Amino acid sequence: MAVTVLLCDTADGLAQLQYALIRSGADLQLEVTTDALRAVELAARTRPDVIVTELTLEGLGGAELIKRLRASAPGSRTICHSDVVDPRVIAEVLAAGAAGYVLREEGADEVLRAIGAAAGGAGASLSARAAALVAGTLGEALDDRERLSMQLAEIEETTRQGTAAKAEFLSNISHELRTPVTVAKGIAYVLRNRHIPDEEWEEFIQQLQASLDKLMMMVDEIITIAELERGTLELELTELDLAPLLRHAADEIGRQHPGLEIQRLFPDVLPAYGDPARIGEVVREILDNGCRYSPEDRPVELRARALDEGVVVTVTDRGQGMQRTVASQAFAQPFSTGEAVLRKEKAGVGVGLHLARKLIVQHGGILWTDPIPSGGTRVSFCIPGHRGETLSALPRGGGDLAALPGA
Numbered sequence: 001m002a003v004t005v006l007l008c009d010t011a012d013g014l015a016q017l018q019y020a021l022i023r024s025g026a027d028l029q030l031e032v033t034t035d036a037l038r039a040v041e042l043a044a045r046t047r048p049d050v051i052v053t054e055l056t057l058e059g060l061g062g063a064e065l066i067k068r069l070r071a072s073a074p075g076s077r078t079i080c081h082s083d084v085v086d087p088r089v090i091a092e093v094l095a096a097g098a099a100g101y102v103l104r105e106e107g108a109d110e111v112l113r114a115i116g117a118a119a120g121g122a123g124a125s126l127s128a129r130a131a132a133l134v135a136g137t138l139g140e141a142l143d144d145r146e147r148l149s150m151q152l153a154e155i156e157e158t159t160r161q162g163t164a165a166k167a168e169f170l171s172n173i174s175h176e177l178r179t180p181v182t183v184a185k186g187i188a189y190v191l192r193n194r195h196i197p198d199e200e201w202e203e204f205i206q207q208l209q210a211s212l213d214k215l216m217m218m219v220d221e222i223i224t225i226a227e228l229e230r231g232t233l234e235l236e237l238t239e240l241d242l243a244p245l246l247r248h249a250a251d252e253i254g255r256q257h258p259g260l261e262i263q264r265l266f267p268d269v270l271p272a273y274g275d276p277a278r279i280g281e282v283v284r285e286i287l288d289n290g291c292r293y294s295p296e297d298r299p300v301e302l303r304a305r306a307l308d309e310g311v312v313v314t315v316t317d318r319g320q321g322m323q324r325t326v327a328s329q330a331f332a333q334p335f336s337t338g339e340a341v342l343r344k345e346k347a348g349v350g351v352g353l354h355l356a357r358k359l360i361v362q363h364g365g366i367l368w369t370d371p372i373p374s375g376g377t378r379v380s381f382c383i384p385g386h387r388g389e390t391l392s393a394l395p396r397g398g399g400d401l402a403a404l405p406g407a
Contacts, residue, residue, distance in 0.1 A: 002029040003119045007044065007235050008039035008053040009081070013104070013165070017052070018083070020108030028115070036060035043071035050118045051078045052111060055093065063096040073123065077118035081111055134213040134231075160262070180211035221355055228358045235275040235362055239387060242270040242279070242304060242311060247285040250302055257291040266304035271313040273384045282356045282367075283313060286379045289353065290317035294376070310365065310382045318376040356381070 005021075005028050007014055021028055023184050031046060033039050036057040043051055051069055060068065069078050077099040084090075090101050099122075100114040167372040187208045190196065196204070227233040241333050243266060250262045272279070281301075290300045298318035305312055351370075356379075364381040373376055 002027045002128055003050060003115065004029045005115060006030075006039060006047065006048040006051045006053075006076075007032045007055070008034070008036060008051065008057065009056065010034060010057070013081075021112065023359050024112050026112060026115075032262065035064055039355070040065075040068045040072050043069050043076060044117040048074050048076050050115050051076050052081050052115065053078065055080055055082045055084055055089070063092040065095050066096040066098050069344065073091070079114045089285045121348075126175045136188075139306055144313060177215070180214045184208055184215075186215070225355055225358070228355075228362070231360065235277075235278060237273060237275055237387075240272055240274060240279075242266075242272040242313070242399060243268055245276060246283060246302060246304055249280055249287055253287045253291055255286060256288065258292060259290050260294045261299040262287070262291070263299045263301045265301060270304055270306060270311060270353050271385060278359050278362070279383070282359050282381065283315075283361070285356045286315045286353070286381075290319075292318035295319065298376075303341050307382075307383055311385045312380060312382045313376055314380040316372070316376060316378045318372075320375065353379070370393055 003026075007030060008031075009017060011034055015036060018030060021030065031042055031048060034057070036053070036059050039051070040060070042048075045118075045284040053065065053069070053071070055065065057065070066078055066080070069076070078097065079100040080090075080093050080098050081104060083104050085103060094101065094193060098117045102110045102114050113386060170270050179187055184254035187204045191201070191208075224233065238248055246266055247264065250264055254260075254262050260290065266324060285301070287302060294300050301314070302313045303316070357367045360381045360383065361381045365380040365381055367379070370378040370380070
């Protein structure tokens with residue numbers, strides 16, 4: 001029994017396709033048209049077994065043409081015969097109900113095979129080339145889905161860590177602010193008593209000033225972190241003598257830790273290139289951190305020297321030592337103290353190492369940490385010694401790059 005086939009294509013396409021199908025000797029009864037809307041009308045009237053259509057005809061095409069043909073002749077099987085090689089178009093017309101897709105470049109034999117499969121009631125039939133296009137796109141889609149799933153998991157983990165860090169910061173900052181605020185309130189209450197001896201009055205004023213200085217330091221650190229994260233921090237780079245800056249930082253931190261010796265091992269003059277105020281912040285941060293975690297009977301060493309790679313400043317304490325995971329977290333995330341807030345034995349908001357590393361990186365330098373096998377931690381940074389100088393390598397003696405994310 002002859003298979004009725006409706007062909008819808010351009011005039012040239014119809015001529016080639018008709019000639020090839022007639023020469024094949026297949027028992028086919030052909031109806032032809034070059035107009036897509038006319039094809040819809042013919043499909044509704046003749047109800048052919050198979051419809052073979054181009055997708056790019058004027059007036060109606062693509063998935064919409066397939067839907068209209070399916071609605072007009074629900075029992076007919078529609079095969080797309082086209083030059084369109086876009087896998088998305090192939091997927092769209094198959095989703096719209098096409099029973100097959102053959103690329104024009106694959107020839108009339110492939111069309112005849114598709115007609116036979118459609119007339120026999122087979123499922124969706126793709127030519128080899130069309131199938132390869134769809135399979136390739138499907139593979140890419142699966143790869144994209146896997147990649148997006150991994151990215152989503154990373155985002156969720158980052159969000160979770162950020163939420164946890166924020167909660168920890170709020171608990172930590174409330175813990176840290178309470179002490180200086182309580183001291184300031186107590187001193188203000190005492191100072192209302194006008195009968196306090198002058199020497200005690202002066203002592204209370206100094207304690208009040210120290211508490212306010214601590215509050216301002218914490219606020220300044222948080223503001224600086226925010227500027228760094230937004231990329232709005234501007235450095236005032238200049239040629240400087242690092243030696244007096246180091247002496248001033250050692251004097252300041254020494255007053256905060258009067259029972260601890262700070263050994264100063266650096267020359268009287270030490271040229272460097274940087275922002276004096278910001279480098280001073282970094283030195284105070286790591287020096288204060290070393291003093292807070294060092295026993296009073298062991299000195300903290302502040303060393304600086306000029307090397308080929310740049311100017312290297314090192315603070316070495318003799319405390320219990322910082323675990324690599326804690327150091328890595330402190331460098332990578334602000335508000336990481338390495339101690340639970342409810343059992344904190346040392347003061348600190350937890351921005352010190354993170355802030356210090358960010359500031360040094362802004363200078364084009366590097367900052368790293370070395371746990372000392374005999375106990376303690378060595379924190380070092382290297383900055384250019386002169387204007388225009390770049391750091392070509394780590395300072396001699398190496399460094400713990402594992403604890404320096406992104407260095």
